[in-house]
Amino acid sequence: MHYGIEDRSALIVGGSKGIGFEVAKYLAAESARVAVMARTKADVDAAVETIRDSGGSAIGVVADVGNPDQVGDAVREVTAEHGPPLIVIGQAKYQRPGDFADITDVTVYRESFESHTMSQIVLLQAVLPAMKDAGWGRFVHIGSATAKEPAGNIHHAVANTSRPSTIGLLKTVADEYARYGITVNTVAPGWIETDNALAYLQQHLGASSDEERRDFMLTQARVPAARMGKPEEIASLIAYLCSEPAGYLTGSWIEVDGGLHRSAF
Numbered sequence: 001m002h003y004g005i006e007d008r009s010a011l012i013v014g015g016s017k018g019i020g021f022e023v024a025k026y027l028a029a030e031s032a033r034v035a036v037m038a039r040t041k042a043d044v045d046a047a048v049e050t051i052r053d054s055g056g057s058a059i060g061v062v063a064d065v066g067n068p069d070q071v072g073d074a075v076r077e078v079t080a081e082h083g084p085p086l087i088v089i090g091q092a093k094y095q096r097p098g099d100f101a102d103i104t105d106v107t108v109y110r111e112s113f114e115s116h117t118m119s120q121i122v123l124l125q126a127v128l129p130a131m132k133d134a135g136w137g138r139f140v141h142i143g144s145a146t147a148k149e150p151a152g153n154i155h156h157a158v159a160n161t162s163r164p165s166t167i168g169l170l171k172t173v174a175d176e177y178a179r180y181g182i183t184v185n186t187v188a189p190g191w192i193e194t195d196n197a198l199a200y201l202q203q204h205l206g207a208s209s210d211e212e213r214r215d216f217m218l219t220q221a222r223v224p225a226a227r228m229g230k231p232e233e234i235a236s237l238i239a240y241l242c243s244e245p246a247g248y249l250t251g252s253w254i255e256v257d258g259g260l261h262r263s264a265f
Helices: 018-029 041-053 068-082 106-134 157-180 195-205 210-220 231-241
Strands: 009-013 033-038 057-062 087-090 137-142 182-189 253-256
Touching: 009 018, 009 068, 018 033, 018 041, 018 057, 018 087, 018 231, 033 041, 033 068, 041 057, 057 068, 068 106, 087 106, 106 137, 106 157, 106 182, 137 157, 137 231, 157 182, 182 231, 195 210, 231 253
Parallel strands: 009 033, 009 087, 033 057, 087 137, 137 182, 182 253
Antiparallel strands: none
């Protein structure tokens, strides 16, 4: 398939590792001009080097998506190097686990809302004007399958509380900006083999070996696929959502979770 994104400027938040890194590689392979954004310079530099070694166009931007000033600076830096980012991949920082009864400081919940929803508001405000001027844009948020169907056995009271607000935000923005050729979608992964997920399984759920993880997926998480997904299985879908052929797909919530979500609707 021809994606039609050659020379498009693309900003990937959290693009140095995991799903974000796989997305950056996919977009670079489609000849997009990629900007990898993350908080740690060493990780950013390593990701950029890998993409360039494969023949892709990439720059690195060190910034925290939770810091409005840094987000603004990052977008200006990308614009100066590659042009305004018309393809943007957004995601929030990882949230601390814990049960509701154990997290008594309400500040933790406020910080989670700042991380999940306010960070995406700031990012959208920074990139939408240029997309509107261009009459074209793609914004894809990497969310979580638990935002619509919170999982009760993984100790995520804080994230389960803040994630749903981001869904409402992105659906609203999708409706408002569709007339300008801008699409806004959310991809909601389930259990994916990222460093964070593997560490969480080991530290909090006692699953460290392949056999233990498979048993957890099948018997406790009840994932019909009986395995964790791979980052590239998420990234390939996100890359399509950024493409020219995906121009009529907006306001959607797409779960990629091995069948974890049980509703048929």
